[in-house]
Amino acid sequence: MVLQLERVTKRFGNFTAVNQLSLNIPEKEMFGFLGANGAGKTTTFRMILGLLDVSDGRIMWDGKPINYETSSIIGYLPEERGLYPKLKVREQIVYLARLRGMQKQAALKELDYWLNRFKVPEYADKKVEELSKGNQQKIQFIAAVIHKPRLLILDEPFSGLDPVNVEQLKEAVIELKNAGTTIVFASHRMEHVEEMCEHICIMHKGSPVVHGALREIKRSFGKKNLVIHADFDTSFLKEYPGVTKAKMTAEGIHLQISGEQVAEDIMKDIVGKGFIRKFVLEEPSLNDIFIEKVGDSYE
Amino acid sequence: MNNFFIILIHTYMSKLKTKSFLVTTILTVVIMLALTNMSNIIDFFNKGEEADKIAVIDETGQLFEPLNEQMKMINEELVLEKYDGNEDSARKAVEEGNYKGLLQLSLNDEELPAASYKAMSIADSAIPGDLQAALQQIKTAMASTQINIAPDQLEKLYAPVEFEKSALEEDAKTEEELNQARGLVYVLLFIIYFAVIMYANMIAMEVATEKSSRVMEIMISSVSPIKQMFAKIIGIGLLSLTQLAVLLLVGYFSVKQNLDNMEGGFFEFFGFGNIAGSTIAYAVIFFILGYFLYATMAAFLGSLVSRIEDVQQMITPMTMLVVAGFMMAMFGLGQPEAPFVKYTSFIPFFSPMLMFLRVGMLNIPFWEIALSIGILVATIAFLAIFGARVYRGGVLMYGKSNSFKDIKKALQLTKKE
Numbered sequence: 190m191v192l193q194l195e196r197v198t199k200r201f202g203n204f205t206a207v208n209q210l211s212l213n214i215p216e217k218e219m220f221g222f223l224g225a226n227g228a229g230k231t232t233t234f235r236m237i238l239g240l241l242d243v244s245d246g247r248i249m250w251d252g253k254p255i256n257y258e259t260s261s262i263i264g265y266l267p268e269e270r271g272l273y274p275k276l277k278v279r280e281q282i283v284y285l286a287r288l289r290g291m292q293k294q295a296a297l298k299e300l301d302y303w304l305n306r307f308k309v310p311e312y313a314d315k316k317v318e319e320l321s322k323g324n325q326q327k328i329q330f331i332a333a334v335i336h337k338p339r340l341l342i343l344d345e346p347f348s349g350l351d352p353v354n355v356e357q358l359k360e361a362v363i364e365l366k367n368a369g370t371t372i373v374f375a376s377h378r379m380e381h382v383e384e385m386c387e388h389i390c391i392m393h394k395g396s397p398v399v400h401g402a403l404r405e406i407k408r409s410f411g412k413k414n415l416v417i418h419a420d421f422d423t424s425f426l427k428e429y430p431g432v433t434k435a436k437m438t439a440e441g442i443h444l445q446i447s448g449e450q451v452a453e454d455i456m457k458d459i460v461g462k463g464f465i466r467k468f469v470l471e472e473p474s475l476n477d478i479f480i481e482k483v484g485d486s487y488e
Numbered sequence: 489m490n491n492f493f494i495i496l497i498h499t500y501m502s503k504l505k506t507k508s509f510l511v512t513t514i515l516t517v518v519i520m521l522a523l524t525n526m527s528n529i530i531d532f533f534n535k536g537e538e539a540d541k542i543a544v545i546d547e548t549g550q551l552f553e554p555l556n557e558q559m560k561m562i563n564e565e566l567v568l569e570k571y572d573g574n575e576d577s578a579r580k581a582v583e584e585g586n587y588k589g590l591l592q593l594s595l596n597d598e599e600l601p602a603a604s605y606k607a608m609s610i611a612d613s614a615i616p617g618d619l620q621a622a623l624q625q626i627k628t629a630m631a632s633t634q635i636n637i638a639p640d641q642l643e644k645l646y647a648p649v650e651f652e653k654s655a656l657e658e659d660a661k662t663e664e665e666l667n668q669a670r671g672l673v674y675v676l677l678f679i680i681y682f683a684v685i686m687y688a689n690m691i692a693m694e695v696a697t698e699k700s701s702r703v704m705e706i707m708i709s710s711v712s713p714i715k716q717m718f719a720k721i722i723g724i725g726l727l728s729l730t731q732l733a734v735l736l737l738v739g740y741f742s743v744k745q746n747l748d749n750m751e752g753g754f755f756e757f758f759g760f761g762n763i764a765g766s767t768i769a770y771a772v773i774f775f776i777l778g779y780f781l782y783a784t785m786a787a788f789l790g791s792l793v794s795r796i797e798d799v800q801q802m803i804t805p806m807t808m809l810v811v812a813g814f815m816m817a818m819f820g821l822g823q824p825e826a827p828f829v830k831y832t833s834f835i836p837f838f839s840p841m842l843m844f845l846r847v848g849m850l851n852i853p854f855w856e857i858a859l860s861i862g863i864l865v866a867t868i869a870f871l872a873i874f875g876a877r878v879y880r881g882g883v884l885m886y887g888k889s890n891s892f893k894d895i896k897k898a899l900q901l902t903k904k905e
Contacts, residue, residue, distance in 0.1 A: 202900060238709045240884060241901070257712050265709045269886075271702025276502070287494050288710040332706065 191216035191251055191371055192237070192340060198245035199232055199395075206232045208395040209246075214373060214388070219366050221382035221403070222375040223475075224392030225483055230375045231268060233392070234342055237373075238265060250340065261290035264338030268345045268375075270329050274318035278304075278328055281317060282335060289336040296335060303331040307357060323354045330358060334365060341365060341372045347381060359385070379475040389475070391482055398482045403475070410478050414471040415444040415452050421463035429455060441467065445477065491711045492719050499723030503690070504730070513731050517738050524742040540588040540615060543571040543578050551593045551601055551626065558622040566618055582608065591619060599634070601627050666849065669767065670821055673848035676771040677821075677841055679732070681814045684778050684840070685807060687728045688786035689799075694720060695790030695883075696799045704883050713883055714876040717791075721783045728779060736768075770847045770857075777861065778840025780868045782806060788875035791882030792894045813838040817845045824849040834860050836867035877902050 192214040199207040207229040214220045224230045235241045237248055239256050248255055255263070273281055279300065286296035304310045307327045317325055326349065334341060346362065347355045363385065366372055376382050382389060389406065391399040399406055412433060417423055418441035426442055427435040431451030436443045446452055452470045459465065503509055522529065546552040556568045569587070571578050578590050589607035596602045603623055605616050632642050695717075698704045707716060789802045816838060820829040824846055833842040833856075843860040846852050881901030885894065 235884070240708055257710075257715075260710045263709070265706065267702070267705040267709075269702040269705060271705060273698075273703050274701055284494070284498055285706060285710070288491055288707070 192373070193249045194233075194237070194246065195249070196246040197233070197236060197243050197248060199229075199236060199241060200244045206395050207236070210392075210395075210397055211246075212390055212397070212400065214371060216371050217366070217369045218388060219362075219372040219374055219386045221386030221389035222373055222392070223377075223379070223382060223389060223479060224375075227394075228392040228483075229395040230392060231344065234265075234344060234373075234375070237342065238263065260288075261336060262339040264289075264333040264336065264341040266330060266333040266341075266343045266346055268348075270326060272317045272325065272329060272332070275316060277314055277316055278320075279313045282328070282332055285332045286335045289338075291336045299335045299337075300331065303335065306361065307331075323350050326350060327354070327358070330361070334361075334370075337370075339369075339371060341370050343372060344375045345377065346374070347376070347378065379479060383475045391479060393483045399478065406478065407472055407475075410473050410481075412445055412447055412473055412477070412481070413449065413452070414473060414477065415446050415455065416467060416469045416471065417441045417444070417455075417459070417465065418467035419459065419463060419465045423459070426455060426459075429458075445473075492715050495711065495716055495719035496723040496726075499694070499720050500726050503694075503724060503727050509727070509731075513734060516735055520735065520739050521742055524739070524746050528746065540565065541567045541569055541586070542615070542619070543581060543587040543590045544568050545571050545575060545578055545590070545592045547592065547594045548601075551595075554626050554629075555593070555622055558625050559618070562622050563618045566615060579606065582606065589615060593623075600630055669849050672767055673845055674821060676767070676848070677814065677817050677845065679735075680771065680775050680778060680841055680844065681810065683728055683732065683775060684782050685810055687724055687779060688782040688806065688810075689803065690727075691720060691724050691783050692786040692790035692799050692803050693796065694724070695787055695879075696793050696796050699791065699883055699886075700794060700796050708883055713791075713880040717787050717876055717879045718872075721780070721787055725776070725779055725783065729776075732772075732775070767848045770844055773861070774840045774844040774847075777864050777868065781836060781840065781864065781871065782810065784868060784871045784875045788878040788882060788895075791879040792885070792898060794886045809837045813841045817841040820845050821849075834863055836864045839864050 192212070194210055194212040197207060197210045198205065210229075210233060212220075222230055222233070232241065236243050237255060250259060250262075253259070276284070279297070282300050283293055283296045286299070287293060291299075300313065301310070304313060309324060309327065312320060312324065312328070317328065320328065330346065333343070343362070347358060350358065359381070362372065362374075366385075374382065374386060383403070387403060388401065389399070389403050390397050417426070423442045424437060426432060426444060429444075429451070431447045431454070432444050433447055434445035444455075446455075449470065456468065544552055544555070552568070552570055559566055559568055568591075571581070571587075571590075573581075575590075575592065578587075581587050582590050589605055592604045592606075594602050601623055603619070605619060607615070610616065628642070632639075637645075698707060785806050786803055789806060790799060793799055793802050813832075816829070816832055820826060820842060823829070829842055829846065832838045833846050835842075839860045843857065847857060878895055878898045881898030882894070884901055885898060
């Protein structure tokens with residue numbers, strides 16, 4: 190347990206942005222941090238980084254508090270991207286890397302490695318404002334990881350990228366994780382979190398509503414998804430006992446059911462009513478869990 | 489290397505390399521060189537031109553010689569030539585450009601000189617003025633002979649009255665010294681005024697640029713905002729001193745080189761004849777203090793805005809303070825002993841200019857200077873502590889923000905609760 194948040198609370202006047210948040214983020218893992226807009230993700234990150242003081246509780250890294258002394262082991266990719274528009278990529282990255290305690294030569298070497306990895310070595314001498322948004326984001330990512338941080342905080346790393354670039358960055362993130370970096374990863378994109386993270390925390394209005402290993406969370410969630418495509422009218426299943434949600438589709442019906450038993454019951458009932466082309470029982474997706482916990486207000 | 493120095497050097501170097509900085513520095517140097525070499529430049533352009541020739545038709549036959557003598561004393565570059573033809577041919581000669589003008593001399597009813605001057609244009613008033621002055625001398629001489637006044641009596645009549653001003657206070661500045669000091673103080677006040685406004689602006693812009701480009705978030709996660717703020721203030725402060733040093737050195741050597749040409753007129757008025765070392769030293773001290781005062785304010789005001797466009801609006805009240813101080817100082821130049829100058833020279837926002845004015849123009853007790861500097865330093869310290877807290881919260885605030893209420897909001901962000 191390398192990054193620990195103990196009952197961390199942050200109040201701004203009368204408003205509580207983060208309430209009693211306790212997290213244990215294991216070393217060398219990727220931790221998914223989910224939450225609607227305004228759930229307190231960025232505030233939590235800012236507290237971890239020491240930009241804001243906690244009102245209550247404490248945050249420890251390796252048993253020690255985090256402050257500017259430890260800034261060289263932390264990498265941060267903020268949600269709002271920003272680089273100096275007028276500076277050349279090379280000057281910019283070297284400057285930011287030196288502020289994280291890197292030597293100039295080492296920073297130049299690492300920059301070469303990353304630019305080549307992203308297949309954009311020619312950008313080193315370009316000004317940031319001349320690059321496309323996607324490419325700026327790559328540079329921003331390099332700025333966050335160049336000093337080989339032990340703890341990497343990624344706030345929405347893939348937003349606004351095309352699928353090819355998402356894949357490139359995702360590979361890079363996974364590679365860093367395999368190299369032993371602890372990564373905290375905030376996103377709206379459930380499928381990315383589902384794909385990459387072992388542990389997650391869902392925040393809602395400043396409080397953690399779900400917290401733990403992803404597999405455990407899914408298992409204990411209980412509810413499952415049932416997809417039925419059939420030739421006959423399946424709309425009566427909406428009212429079936431044990432069905433918590435139902436959505437008609439062109440080819441049949443998508444159901445959310447409270448447990449496996451319900452699927453068995455439904456199967457018995459519909460056999461003989463006609464031809465069933467598809468009958469699939471699925472694990473709940475993270476998206477389902479998120480919507481269930483945070484509410485339908487989330488978009 | 490320490491993060492503080494990395495930011496300091498980065499700020500200094502990147503600003504030093506900007507086109508606008510290089511252009512303003514070079515331009516100011518060129519203007520200074522031009523000003524100090526003014527007489528050389530005027531000579532250079534006048535060298536090519538021939539001396540102006542004036543055709544003189546002397547109807548009396550006796551005025552030309554004395555006038556010519558008199559003219560040589562007044563203006564060597566104006567050559568009088570006796571013209572023997574009639575008026576019409578003389579006019580033609582002027583029209584053809586052979587002469588600058590035509591002067592006809594005659595005697596009036598009282599046997600005194602009279603003249604008429606004709607030229608293509610009378611826009612140049614220097615030539616007729618000189619001619620008139622020369623003729624006036626002759627007229628006075630002739631008139632005094634007419635009424636039998638001896639030359640020594642005439643001299644007595646025209647001798648200026650004896651009028652001496654002196655200050656009773658010990659080592660108070662003499663009238664002449666005061667005039668010299670006024671010129672120097674005037675120029676230095678201008679420098680302080682412009683530099684403070686320019687560099688305070690630069691700091692506010694620098695902070696706002698980092699914020700609006702959102703690079704701030706990365707910066708503050710690596711280096712504490714307070715360190716950043718002071719590294720920037722000192723970095724740009726060094727930049728301003730670099731510029732001032734260049735200007736002062738160029739100015740000093742240029743003045744020194746041209747000192748011979750500078751006697752009289754403009755330069756003596758501005759007191760460049762003997763530059764007082766202590767005045768320059770106080771100028772540097774008050775400039776640095778004034779810079780820190782306003783730079784700290786500019787930094788935290790800059791940290792409150794999210795968009796560069798809002799910077800000017802945010803720092804306008806601060807600029808007004810500088811302008812007000814400058815206005816009072818300009819007024820105080822004429823009467824440095826006025827009570828309001830004395831009192832405002834202890835108010836920190838005005839003291840960099842007003843105390844400097846008093847130090848430069850008057851002999852004031854040292855404790856007053858020390859008190860004023862003390863108050864100034866204390867205010868700077870207070871603003872630095874207060875500003876650092878605002879800055880720390882301000883850099884995290886985004887959205888519509890261009891009012892002073894945001895100071896409160898920013899302070900709240902840095903609190904635990």
